[in-house]
Amino acid sequence: MRHNRKHLDFEVNLIPCIDLLSVCICFLLLTAVWLQVGSMNVKQAIGGQSAAETPKKPQLWVNMGADGDLTLNVKESSAIPRKLAQMKLKIVDLAKAVTQLKSLDPALNTVLIQPRAQSEYDEIIGLMDEFKKAGLNDLGVVPL
């Protein structure tokens, strides 16, 4: 009987692996985009369709006052009582109020924001973000 004395310590050559990983790391580091930029989509109404042809949908008008005061005004909704359809609140109470309005009228999906001339862009985006969180995705900005 013949005994084959083979070398059993098999070693994988790791150098090509290191080369490949180094190239991958260099490529990914060079092409990486570190800032995650997204977009807040706003649909503006453009004239062309008469008011009579436009289907009536519940709308929430938000007036941005000074010192972070907000005035909410629900239009074209029969499900929301008059008492709740108009209210004045601070931005910290907005999420609770919008959730309440949305639960009363699930068809409420449109928000029109009326900023002041001195309103900061950051405040407007923050407001839009709050509405999106509450499930109101159809956003618009009212020009001055």
Place this chain on the structure above:
Amino acid sequence: MLETQSVLTDTAMTSVLAGESQLRPSHAKVKRNVNADLLLTALIDAFSILVIFLLASFSSSGELLTMSKDMELPKASLNEILERNPVVKIDGTKLYLEDKEITTDSLIAELIQLRKQFAETRPGEEYPGIVTVQADRRLKYELLNQIVLAASAAGFGDIRFAVLAK
């Protein structure tokens, strides 16, 4: 003396040079293991983790916006993916459309020009009418209002405000 007490005994004499030593040539006869094995497994582990992390944070859309040093975009937690559309940038008091400096008065005409160019290059295709607005988070709405009005007047009903993910 030099050979026995110095650090050379532990370093140079045991290195690859040991066999070539002129101090005691008889050392060449001693078979020493000169293969210094580096632990490559740990290195590969670290590289793999780096590659996985970079792949996870890789964005195939590339950089669609050019940011100036002083510009700070507003932050939003619920945002959508930014797409390639005409970009209107407000940088201080300057206004740019696709990196070309314009004035607020000429914005409507420039946007209409973009529509015309699209109609010429892609006949029969409907123009999407989307514009991306890039502005500093401290900007007052009175300036932003001019862009909103100009975009609406030029038929760009879909405005996308560029934001940073929170």
